Amino acid sequence: MEIRHLKLIKAASEEGSLTAAGKKLFLTQSALSHQLKEIETEYGVPLFQRIGKKMILTQAGERVLSSAKIILDEIDKTDIDLKNFSPGDKGILRISTECYTCYHWLSKLLKSYHTQFPNVEMQIVAEATRQPMVYLLEGKLDVAIVSSSELNLVEKHRLKEKKLFTDELVVVASKNNRLTKKSHIRAQDFLEETLFLYTVSNDQLDIFQYFLNPAGVTPKKIIKLQLTEAII
Template identity: 45%
Template sequence: MEIRHLRLIKAIVEEGSITKAIDKLYLTQSALSHQLKEAEYQLGTKIFLRNHKKLVLTKAGEKLYQTANEILAKLSDTEKEIKQLIFGEIGEIRISTECYSSYHWLPSVLKQFHLLYPNIELQIVMEATHYPLQKLQENVIDIAITSDPVKDENIKYLELFQDEMLMVVSENHHWVDKKFVVAEDFVNEHLLIHSLPIETVTVHQFLLAPANIKPKKITALPLTEASIEMVKADMGIMAMAKWALQPYLKNNSIKAIKIGKNGLKRKHYIAIMNNKTYPEYFNHFISFLQTEINLQWNI
């Protein structure tokens, strides 16, 4: 009895017919029939019986199918272990962040990590951006990057970095000479945000909502470059992280202003499930993320 015979029996049972098993195993019907007869000859008994045009396992076939599952699963595990010994760890990390601007630095960090661990697939799950903690708990992602931690005993938070949010205005805006702005300054302004809901926007959470202040107009504009152009034209204001804003400040047509007398600073965290056992490469990735962001970006 050979491995190909075990794969054949498993495919026929799980696909439900010889026709479907042919497609799965990439065999011709004559080749499949030959292999099945060969296996039955070696065992000295029938493996399948025909019942109303359906193939049904015999008692011997049932025992063989059980053995096929065990042996093929063990073989698959062994192949993975050997590949790990030769090529290093193999696995997947699904990651998302609640802040779209974070995607400016995240791909670069992931690329550096992939050079060290080429067999770890790193997947950015964009659709989890608005609700990363919820998607973490639903097992849609493995790691969430958030600046808005929620107390939950099932979630573990590891500090990643701290940044400062600044307001961006045109050089002609009436705020341009202010050292800082407060909530009341927003009453007659057109606030550009990256996406709704407004409750997830940092300047709303930590400045406007506590003061019960609403800007005159709020527009969601998902493209940072488009928002910057709106600001340049004095058609709105926007909040951006200081590190993400630096490249745009080279152009004197926009200015950055502190939010609040002491500035609006926020901490970002890596969130993982507290009750979940992660492979060792997850710990390597988290350490790498913390080190690289603080050293290379100096956020």
């Protein structure tokens, strides 16, 4: 069964004759008669019964019509959607970051983007937060905001990166903590400190990757929490 057969069944049921259906589909009556014979022969059941000059659907024909309406309607919707998928006009933008704190300021940017492109549906893919690069490469994500991409040769061929800004790494501590009296913090200053971090592996945290590990420093105690509010 092909799309042309579904169009035939729908048009013939609506118009009541192959001649009228042919005018609607811009085909001759003989062409539609041949198509109808094809499908009835293939399944061995009549789809229409002729009462006078009018064509009436059989039970089998009603079943085909039921599916034809759904399928043809979806094809029409898909056709409209694809025509609207010109760059920036309409579509879905899937975005994520590798740091939960980014979501606090990301919403403002998305609001601005929506003002410029109101027909683009934006989806924040929170489950990609810990592995945004993996989701990008698997086609499950369109944009990832990361602190350091470090793309390999294969990834550089498949992805495009753009530097957005420089993010300064700072220490947030109680005003009574000894570190607040320092103008600059060294990795060794954390040897006797309790460090509150997010619940991800240390190799995913910038403070370890770029600050503590190169200096061979491990804080006295590490407590990991899921929420920024809980850490602060």
